Amino acid sequence: MDDISVPSTPSIFSVMTQLANQYGAVNLAQGFPDFPIDQKLLDAVSEAVQSESHQYAPYQGNLALRTAIKNLINQHNGLPISLEELLITAGATQAIFTTIQALVTAGDEVVLLDPCYDCYETPVLLVGAKPIHVELSLDFLPDWHAITAAINAKTKLLIINNPHNPSGRVWTSEDFSKLIDIVNNNPNLTILSDEVYEYLTYSRQHISVRAYDILRVRSVVVSSFGKTLQVTGWKIGYLSAPTNLMQRILRVHQYLVFSVNSVMQDAISKFLPLFNPSLFRTEYQERMMFFREGLSKSRFICLPCEGTYFQTVDYSQISTQNDVDFCKWLIKEHGVAAIPVSVFYESNKDFHYIRLCFAKDQKTLTKALERLCKI
Numbered sequence: 001m002d003d004i005s006v007p008s009t010p011s012i013f014s015v016m017t018q019l020a021n022q023y024g025a026v027n028l029a030q031g032f033p034d035f036p037i038d039q040k041l042l043d044a045v046s047e048a049v050q051s052e053s054h055q056y057a058p059y060q061g062n063l064a065l066r067t068a069i070k071n072l073i074n075q076h077n078g079l080p081i082s083l084e085e086l087l088i089t090a091g092a093t094q095a096i097f098t099t100i101q102a103l104v105t106a107g108d109e110v111v112l113l114d115p116c117y118d119c120y121e122t123p124v125l126l127v128g129a130k131p132i133h134v135e136l137s138l139d140f141l142p143d144w145h146a147i148t149a150a151i152n153a154k155t156k157l158l159i160i161n162n163p164h165n166p167s168g169r170v171w172t173s174e175d176f177s178k179l180i181d182i183v184n185n186n187p188n189l190t191i192l193s194d195e196v197y198e199y200l201t202y203s204r205q206h207i208s209v210r211a212y213d214i215l216r217v218r219s220v221v222v223s224s225f226g227k228t229l230q231v232t233g234w235k236i237g238y239l240s241a242p243t244n245l246m247q248r249i250l251r252v253h254q255y256l257v258f259s260v261n262s263v264m265q266d267a268i269s270k271f272l273p274l275f276n277p278s279l280f281r282t283e284y285q286e287r288m289m290f291f292r293e294g295l296s297k298s299r300f301i302c303l304p305c306e307g308t309y310f311q312t313v314d315y316s317q318i319s320t321q322n323d324v325d326f327c328k329w330l331i332k333e334h335g336v337a338a339i340p341v342s343v344f345y346e347s348n349k350d351f352h353y354i355r356l357c358f359a360k361d362q363k364t365l366t367k368a369l370e371r372l373c374k375i
């Protein structure tokens with residue numbers, strides 16, 4: 001593997017979390033909630049533990065869970081989907097890895113939109129394909145001119161992420177019109193759409209690629225219960241794909257994990273009908289507004305936050321340090337951990353932006369704000 005440039009150092013998320021622990025900083029770096037999860041979900045887990053769901057689940061996923069997901073997609077998005085088009089995975093990360101293994105081969109090209117989440121590139125390198133990094137525009141929306149120019153006959157996959165980590169931007173219907181043009185003009189292209197923050201949008205509604213027939217039949221969509229049910233440690237999620245792509249994905253999934261934790265599948269299948277997307281959104285919108293209101297009294301400048309549980313801020317009024325050094329300084333001198341946005345770029349482009357996670361309880365956010373406002 002030495003000839004493949006896969007990172008051999010711990011990810012920035014581990015580095016910043018370790019530093020945050022070392023200095024007792026408020027950790028707004030890693031994206032995980034720090035408040036109790038829904039008691040009904042805990043009850044569903046207890047019930048599942050006492051039941052008989054302890055042996056291998058069906059490899060495509062527990063039928064009751066896939067049915068609950070189908071109903072959620074039907075009700076929430078008004079979109080049809082069949083059970084055969086759903087696969088339960090060990091988190092979004094495995095869904096992404098499996099999809100790339102299944103659909104991409106050596107010599108292919110895969111277009112990634114920077115800044116992007118760190119688990120897209122490595123699987124591309126591991127299959128011997130070439131990642132082509134195209135930067136989003138300065139306001140973190142797709143630069144359709146650059147994307148169109150990057151796609152050619154070798155491009156197998158275009159990986160998109162909407163709502164977007166780290167920026168919190170959400171695509172418009174015009175963006176989807178452009179994506180449809182690209183799909184129509186490139187018959188070999190498949191879209192891998194990472195929609196793990198699908199239920200977390202505020203000023204602009206999330207549109208799934210599944211909403212457009214032409215895109216649905218050419219896309220794999222990835223979701224995460226870690227994000228939706230606020231249980232990031234459970235590492236469970238799912239993907240949806242049209243049956244021709246699903247057949248190829250299942251061949252990899254079968255030998256990678258075979259099937260996913262049966263108890264958690266059982267528990268989530270019982271809880272999912274109780275999940276209330278609008279309540280979930282409202283709670284996060286309140287957190288987002290509280291956090292932005294607090295930051296407005298600081299020297300940090302908030303960029304737009306239309307979705308996700310991340311707030312990107314510009315610190316150029318405070319320091320000229322590069323963003324990695326700034327984050328280390330922020331932990332050591334001011335006790336708040338953040339993620340530098342440059343690490344999401346292949347080019348390590350540094351705009352003096354850092355990403356703060358507001359999936360935290362009021363006490364944590366208040367403590368962080370007190371510290372941030374003193375800088």
Ligand SMILES: Cc1ncc(COP(=O)(O)O)c(C=O)c1O
Pocket residue numbers: 031090091092093094117161165194196223224225226227232235236237
């Ligand atoms: C954009 C994005 N995709 C995928 C993941 C991974 O999700 P999971 O924990 O379900 O593997 C994350 C987690 O932070 C993410 O932010």
